Amino acid sequence: MELDANIPEGPIDQKWSNHIDHLRLVGPRNRPGYRIIVVGTGLAGASAAASLAAMGYRVDCFCFQDSPRRAHSIAAQGGINAAKNYRNDGDSVYRLFSDTQKGGDFRAREANVWRLAELSTSIIDQAAAQGVPFAREYGGLLANRSFGGVLVERTFYCRGETGQQLLLGANSALAKEIASGGVTMHTRTELLDIVVEEGRTRGITVRDLVSGEISSHAADAVVLATGGYTNVFNLSTNARGCNVTATWRAHKRGAGFANPCFVQIHPTAIPAAGEHQSKLTLMSESLRNDGRIWVPRAQGDARSPSEIPEEERYYYLEERYPRFGNLVPRDVASRNAKDVCDAGMGVGPTGDGVYLDFRDAIRDKGADVIEARYGNLFEMYERITSDNPRETPMRIYPAPHYSMGGLWVDYNLMTTLPGLFAIGEANFSDHGANRLGASSMMQCLADGYFILPLTIGDYLSRHPAGEITSEHPAFQRTEDEVRERVSRLLDNAGSKPVEAFQRELGKVMTDQCGISRNASGLHSALQEIPRLRERFWAEVRVPGTGEHFNQSLEQAGRLADFLEFAELMCRDALDRNESCGCHFRDEHQTEEGETLRNDDDFAFVSVWEHNGDGEAPTRRREPLEFEALPLAQRNYKT
Secondary structure (H helix, E strand, O other): OOOOOOOOOOOHHHHHHHHHHHOOOOOOOOHHHOEEEEEOOOHHHHHHHHHHHHHOOEEEEEOOOOOHHHOHHHHOOOOEEOOOOOOOOOOOHHHHHHHHHHHOOOOOOHHHHHHHHHHHHHHHHHHHHHOOOOOEOOOOOEOOEOOOOOOOOOEEOOOOOHHHHHHHHHHHHHHHHHHHOOEEEEOOEEEEEEEEEOOEEEEEEEEEOOOOOEEEEEOOEEEEOOOOOHHHHOOOOOOOOOOOHHHHHHHHOOOOEEOOOOEEEEEEEOOOOOOOOOOOOEOOHHHHHOOEEEEEOOOOOOOOHHHOOHHHEEOHHHHHOOOOHHHOOHHHHHHHHHHHHHHHHOOOOOOOOEEEEOHHHHHHHOHHHHHHHHHHHHHHHHHHHOOOOOOOOEEEEEEEEEEOOEEOOOOOOEOOOOOEEEOHHHEOOOOOOOOOOOOHHHHHHHHHHHHHHHHHHHHHOOOOOOOOOOOOHHHHHHHHHHHHHHHHHHHOOOOEOHHHHHHHHHHHHHHHOOOOEOHHHHHHHHHHHHHHHHHHHHHEOOOOOOOOOOHHHHHHHHHHHHHHHHHHHHHHHHHOOOOEOOEOEOOOEOOOOOEOOOHHHHOEEEEEEOOOOOOOOEEEEEEOOOOOOOOOOOOOOO
């Protein structure tokens, strides 16, 4: 496996424009001859499919939901970053770049991060032109607020439903292209494998989730916009259907997997009520603008929050990080929440919770102002917990939320498998070891609207259109392998449901590869996961058949891939013998309990190469260079 990032020459602020000037292009008369498959219809997939079709390419778009609008991007709440500097508070492309690099603990590729910051302003213009109803100030200008890890207000938002509104904008563009014939939409269809022939990606093999039919589709290029893998923890803020199958199948076909251990644990989610619930509910990071986070100073204090006087409240983020206060980055906020709970100061029936309190904000700014900002989030919280956060502090605790790791891609967003591109959360490229809040939607739309539609032409222009069809033997071979995997699941004579194994895997990953990790726990996980995988194949029961709608079969296939991926994730966490961002190794921390990087030995991207089932993977390295922003220890205290 060769790792050529294809980073352009020249100053960092000119790399993208210079790259555009020298890309090979496909002319408008030739574009209809090329067929591109886009898998996923979230912000990245919908924007990419719509943009490619608008340019003249023929696009086949796939999603496993019953409508492209049901993609998980719809659940994003807080906002989207852009360096517009509308608040005149010192923001700039450079500051957004530096905040992102610092937030990611200097484990991201500089050139990609700068491009993301540079394109951020165009994203807001694009969305506003589509009619996305961003919040506005009294005078009509678009409003901004802060998110964690920054000292400026650069986040654009639509109350607490920014993802939904941005997805409606992208899906309106997608719907236009579907209506015009540029995009052929395939709903209720799940990717189960990648077709590779002569070292290049040629198409995909899918299963119709309603009829059970397995079929293949040929294309000149394939784009994966399939999101992240945090459901490896079982309970996460992701929709239950979110899975690793697309990226894991691509990895097993030859695509390098980068930094799989970099997973973000979001600090503000409603705590788990029990092991049998299906998912956790996110409470937007935007709430930390006005909400104050605290716990009782006394261990085991069971009084209601209204009974605890001010001097007995521990506003631990404000005291430990006076410069950033409650708006420290997510990894810092999550670790500190776990720290105070582990010390016996947690709240709620399990002790795994901290308070997010709006009492002072309502007193100082008025109930109407706070209601206008967070009313829908308050309503969501009240429906789930039966507590009114206007009167009683929210109870929150960290939850798995976002994957910074993903398929390795070069500057053109192409994986190590030629012809296979990965965008949005499916790739690793922009966030390092920790993503700043409100940057995921920024990356998805930058990739889909502005980067991929240009860079994919550089690959396509080097190959004739329609070289092979789905009649090629490679497609039949892949279909046979998929049918064999499906049959193995259905023919298994076990007695345990899929959910039992998923809960077991989630507990192992949460305990040994969660907010904090250590060598002993990771070694234990690397012994437990293969045993669990063997038990799964020996004991799981998948009722029904493969010739109809069968959600147990869907879940079993996805869990089978998670059981393989989890081992790679723990191997990567053990191999990275340092702490950085969300990857916190207990053995590597400063005297004050902060991450202690090892820049001499680990200033690189870990890229894992699959060597076959039962064989140990090979770790490759992409060295990281720091020119625009020199390496420095993160400091959110002074």
